Amino acid sequence: MKNRYSFARLFSPFFLFxxxxxxxxxxxxxxxxxxxxxxxxxxxxxxxxxxxxxxSSESEGIPGVNTVSGTFSIIxxxxxxxxxxxxSWSGSYLSVxxxxxxxxxxxxxxxxxxxxxxxIIEERRERSHGTxxxxxxxxxxxxxxxxxxxxxxxxxxxxKIAAFATGKYKIPTFGLVNRFSIDLSDCRAxxxxxxxxxxxxxxxxxxx
Numbered sequence: 001m002k003n004r005y006s007f008a009r010l011f012s013p014f015f016l017f018x019x020x021x022x023x024x025x026x027x028x029x030x031x032x033x034x035x036x037x038x039x040x041x042x043x044x045x046x047x048x049x050x051x052x053x054x055x056s057s058e059s060e061g062i063p064g065v066n067t068v069s070g071t072f073s074i075i076x077x078x079x080x081x082x083x084x085x086x087x088s089w090s091g092s093y094l095s096v097x098x099x100x101x102x103x104x105x106x107x108x109x110x111x112x113x114x115x116x117x118x119x120i121i122e123e124r125r126e127r128s129h130g131t132x133x134x135x136x137x138x139x140x141x142x143x144x145x146x147x148x149x150x151x152x153x154x155x156x157x158x159x160k161i162a163a164f165a166t167g168k169y170k171i172p173t174f175g176l177v178n179r180f181s182i183d184l185s186d187c188r189a190x191x192x193x194x195x196x197x198x199x200x201x202x203x204x205x206x207x208x
Contacts (some may be wrong), residue, residue: 026171032166036157037103040192043145044107047075047196049096050208053188058091066092068116074136078147082138088185089130091116093185099132099165100178100201107201110134110145112179120185134166 049072056068069088073081095110115130130160137144143158163169163176182203187193 025169029160029164029171030171032160033101034103036160037106037108040106040154040157040161042106042108042199043077044109044197044201045199046077046109046145047079047194048082048098048109048111048145049195050075051075051187051193051195052088052191053094053184053187053189053193064117065090067093068094070094072096072114074111074133074145076137076145076147078149080147081187082144085114085131085133085136087131089114089116089131091118093117093120093183095122095181095183096195097181098178098203099167100180101161101165101173101176102178102201103176107197107199108158108165109197109201110162110165111137112166121182122181134162134168138162138168145159 002116006086020172026121051070053068053070056066058074068091068174069086071084071086074083074085076082094114094116096114099110099112101108111133113130138159141159142152142155144155145162146155146158164171164173182195182205184193184205187205194208196206197203
């Protein structure tokens with residue numbers, strides 16, 4: 001009993017210290033995001049992805065398991081490609097998850113992940129897999145979704161908002177971030193499509 005009491009007394013200060021550090025980090029993250037948003041224009045309207053889906057097929061050597069392949073180009077604010085992802089995902093259909101955050105009536109939108117699903121009405125667990133996209137446009141503390149003509153300071157500020165929105169900071173968002181998926185099951189094979197957002201943060205999927 002005495003040993004348990006001694007351990008609790010020893011452990012408590014460390015727990016309190018880490019709790020205080022975490023709370024300070026959360027406060028810093030929120031202040032950074034709000035300060036960044038106050039000095040930035042919102043990153044919509046903007047095109048974010050260009051897509052070409054090749055179709056689905058049965059996985060080689062695994063009967064009954066389908067894969068669907070496609071090419072996704074991440075687009076900056078000038079309409080230029082940042083990165084191209086070409087691969088296959090498990091499932092028969094594809095979806096893209098986005099993170100949308102509204103700060104002081106400004107909308108900031110970030111592509112979050114690409115994932116496959118077996119049915120048009122997806123299962124919750126299917127959303128937890130896939131290809132995370134944040135690493136393709138966040139580079140050394142800069143968010144490259146802002147294209148040529150943006151300053152280093154602006155890209156660093158948008159990076160702070162992107163890290164908050166996509167969950168990189170691992171802190172509660174208190175309802176500021178809305179994560180949602182765009183179903184691509186209606187996209188026909190070997191056609192090019194574009195995903196863009198308007199000034200109100202609403203998306204559209206258009207054939208090119």
